[in-house]
Amino acid sequence: xxxxxxxxxxxxxxxxxxxxxxxxxxxxxxxxxxxxxxxxxxxxxxxxxxxxxxxxxxxxxxxxxxxxxxxxxxxxxxxxxxxxxxxxxxxxxxxxxxxxxxxxxxxxxxxxxxxxxxxxxxxxxxxxxxxxxxxxxxxxxxxxxxxxxxxxxxxxxxxxxxxxxxxxxxxxxxxxxxxxxxxxxxxxxxxxxxxxxxxxxxxxxxxxxxxxxxxxxxxxxxxxxxxxxxxxxxxxxxxxxxxxxxxxxxxxxxxxxxxxxxxxxxxxxxxxxxxxxxxxxxxxxxxxxxxxxxxxxxxxxxxxxxxxxxxxxxxxxxxxxxxxxxxxxxxxxxxxxxxxxxxxxxxxxxxxxxxxxxxxxxxxxxxxx
Numbered sequence: 001x002x003x004x005x006x007x008x009x010x011x012x013x014x015x016x017x018x019x020x021x022x023x024x025x026x027x028x029x030x031x032x033x034x035x036x037x038x039x040x041x042x043x044x045x046x047x048x049x050x051x052x053x054x055x056x057x058x059x060x061x062x063x064x065x066x067x068x069x070x071x072x073x074x075x076x077x078x079x080x081x082x083x084x085x086x087x088x089x090x091x092x093x094x095x096x097x098x099x100x101x102x103x104x105x106x107x108x109x110x111x112x113x114x115x116x117x118x119x120x121x122x123x124x125x126x127x128x129x130x131x132x133x134x135x136x137x138x139x140x141x142x143x144x145x146x147x148x149x150x151x152x153x154x155x156x157x158x159x160x161x162x163x164x165x166x167x168x169x170x171x172x173x174x175x176x177x178x179x180x181x182x183x184x185x186x187x188x189x190x191x192x193x194x195x196x197x198x199x200x201x202x203x204x205x206x207x208x209x210x211x212x213x214x215x216x217x218x219x220x221x222x223x224x225x226x227x228x229x230x231x232x233x234x235x236x237x238x239x240x241x242x243x244x245x246x247x248x249x250x251x252x253x254x255x256x257x258x259x260x261x262x263x264x265x266x267x268x269x270x271x272x273x274x275x276x277x278x279x280x281x282x283x284x285x286x287x288x289x290x291x292x293x294x295x296x297x298x299x300x301x302x303x304x305x306x307x308x309x310x311x312x313x314x315x316x317x318x319x320x321x322x323x324x325x326x327x328x329x330x331x332x333x334x335x336x337x338x339x340x341x342x343x344x345x346x347x348x349x350x351x352x353x354x355x356x357x358x359x360x361x362x363x364x365x366x367x368x369x
Contacts, residue, residue, distance in 0.1 A: 079222025197224025
């Protein structure tokens with residue numbers, strides 16, 4: 001069956017040539033023939049609902065009451081990855097996004113590139129990236145090359161901040177590429193702000209839910225909604241509708257104190273009603289460095305976290321509710337953010353050192369890991 005699958009998928013090969021100047025002379029260097037497959041035929045990790053097709057995390061039509069900005073953000077494939085195996089010496093990709101505009105506080109690779117990991121001795125090791133072109137929507141790049149001939153398990157993370165319209169994965173003609181069954185057991189949903197979404201990780205696999213996924217061996221569903229995780233009733237239903245073993249709520253940064261008081265209780269109760277046995281972990285807002293000297297921001301943040309804590313304590317049933325404070329999430333040297341709000345890779349690393357032990361403890365206590 002696998003051989004039939006590979007023959008069906010590895011149909012088309014494209015040939016390219018390159019002109020190379022050598023010591024003033026001109027030589028013709030032939031690049032390999034590449035056979036590409038449509039990546040929609042491969043298993044997708046991190047998809048909230050199995051029946052969803054394409055590269056949207058959630059189809060907005062299923063939740064008409066969601067704000068339009070949320071529906072659009074759910075078209076971004078952040079947290080999604082395709083899983084496959086190959087013994088090919090090189091891996092290449094062709095992909096298209098809806099636009100090639102660059103956000104100032106993101107890297108091009110993080111925003112609209114690809115990020116490849118290969119499992120070695122039980123651990124996911126970074127292998128290469130797909131670099132998008134400058135301002136382009138159609139991209140092509142070699143992710144990794146000159147590898148040995150052993151069969152490798154691969155996980156390719158998709159762009160964080162651009163809607164993906166096409167993804168093809170290529171290997172040299174004659175090499176096989178086959179689907180890899182989901183390598184993760186159990187599922188955790190993370191609902192949150194742009195920090196969950198992946199800003200400003202240098203590449204897609206560095207967003208903190210993706211790192212937790214590889215570290216804990218658990219599939220993480222990234223519901224990061226940049227600037228728009230505001231706990232609307234429709235968003236609460238969406239989070240609760242996703243079948244998972246645990247739920248992380250990291251949405252305080254996007255919601256003002258008034259909306260927190262109005263909506264946080266409903267979000268948590270909605271989750272409890274639909275998923276009574278699943279633990280809920282609430283992450284307080286990071287201490288934004290923008291508040292070091294901006295007193296208005298400093299007070300806003302204090303009120304956000306204080307209001308969220310008050311709502312949590314107001315709930316009569318706090319069974320399986322764990323709170324991770326915001327203090328110390330980014331360290332104490334004020335060097336963990338790119339723009340006063342969004343963590344760099346250093347900031348995300350510090351967040352993991354606080355979040356991961358607590359989350360692992362909760363998941364172990366419930367027999368999830």
